[in-house]
Amino acid sequence: MTHLWLRxxxxxNETRTGLTPEGAAQLIAAGMKVSVEDSDSRVLPTAAYAQAGCEIVPAYSWPDAPQNAVIFGLKELPEDGTPLPHTHIMFGHAYKGQTSGQTLLTRFKAGGGTLLDLEYLTDDNGRRVAAFGYWAGFAGAAVAVKCRIAQLRGEVCGPVQPYPNADALTAALAEELAQVDAVADRALVIGALGRVGRGAADLCSAMEIPVTGWDMAETASGGPFPEILDHAYFFNCILANADTPAFVRPDAPKAKRALRVIGDIACDPDSAFNPVQVYDRATTWDAPALRVHDDPPLDVMAIDNLPSMLPRESSEDFASQLLPTLLNQPQGDDPVWQRAHDLFKRHVAEV
Structure with missing residues (x-):
């Protein structure tokens, strides 16, 4: 019997979850044991999991979970260097040369555990079985618009907070945008055919910002891409790899440009594949804009947990996508899990 432990x-600022109480009830009905750590910050209440039949355990107790428990979370573990003996389902950010990722793999190697990376759970066609992409794009574009509004006020964007739902976000943003002169602004989205790009484009459309949508065909030349500099907004919405060209080169800030805000929604600044080559660190909820040039201003928005701005919608969407794969049991021989396991073995062997 698979024992799933929701940490x-x-x-x-991380209030999302990858499992709803309704989904947990389905796992239990399928014969799994589900333990859920108590959490005051999770967008869905602990009591709802208890009502669904889950075992409720203390917060942050996963290091002492039974050896056979599969630990399920979304974002990174505390960086305390301890060995990791369990199987973990999470976003590891460990397979593209990231420094923190190499440290994480070292901990798994020391403890004998396994990383089943949510980013690499793919179907037979290589498509991810579950992603927060749409809401990352939607929220990321919203924060980028906030950065532009701050610029037009002669400021740098201040802290951002979550919203109860998308309607509340768009209503508040439209009110702010109406107070500045941004009628000439246009946006270019790379990855427009994907989930992230669609989310970014939908937010722009809701704000009446014209969108130029690019995907693989438009970037196949390898660049350079001067058209990016002709738009006030550029949104990077693709999962970069070794074949991804540079979209924004290091000389872009000093070039003649209409570009004012880069929304790097993919947000992988410490990867060797980063196609936005004007910054080297993620931004935060407290400081969402990294100013990389002053006159005229150019800000980079690169928050790496954007869907948490809309935690309920993004959690319910992601959890519904992932549930069929969870029902196939992470410790079984399902091809989705097997591919993730094989990928981990290849990378951990190189540590």
Whole structure:
């Protein structure tokens, strides 16, 4: 019997979850044991999991979980260097040369555990079985618009907070945008055919910002791409790899440009594949804009947990996508899980 252990997220401003109480009830009905750590910050109440039949355990108790428990969370674990003996389902960010990722793999190697990375759970066609992409794009575009509004006020964007739902976000943003002169602004989205790009484009459309949508065909030349500089907004919405060209080169800030805000929604600044080559660190909820040039201003927005701005919608969407794969049991021989396991073995062997 698979024992799934839903851990409480330990990162600030992270209130999402990958499993709803309704989904937990389905796992239990399928013969799994489900333990849920108590959490005051999770967008869905602990009591609802208890009503669904889950075992409720103390917050942050996963290191002492039974050896056979599969630990399920979204964002990173505390960076305390301890060995990791369990199987973990999470976003590891460990397979593209990231420094923190190499440290994480070292911990798994030391403890004998396994990483089943949510980013690499794919179907037979290589498509991810579950992603927060749409809401990342939607929220990321919203924060980028906030950065532009702050610029037009002669400021740098201040802290951002979550919203109860998408309607509340768009209503508040439209009110702010109406107070500045941004009628000439246009946006270019790379990855427009994907989930992230669609989310970014939908937010722009809701704000009446014209969108130029690019995907693989438009970037096949390898660049350079001067058209990016002709738009006030550029949204990077693709999962970069070794074949991804540079979209924004290091000389872009000093070039003649209409570009004012880069929304790097993919947000992988410490990867060797980063196609936005004007910054080297993620931004935060407290400081969402990294100013990389002053006159004229150019800000980079690169928050790496954007769907948490709309935690309920993004959690319910992601959890519904992932549930069929969870029902196939992470410790079984389902091809989705097997591919993720094989990928981990290849990478951990190189540590």
């Amino acid at each position: 409480a997220e330990q990162r600030a």
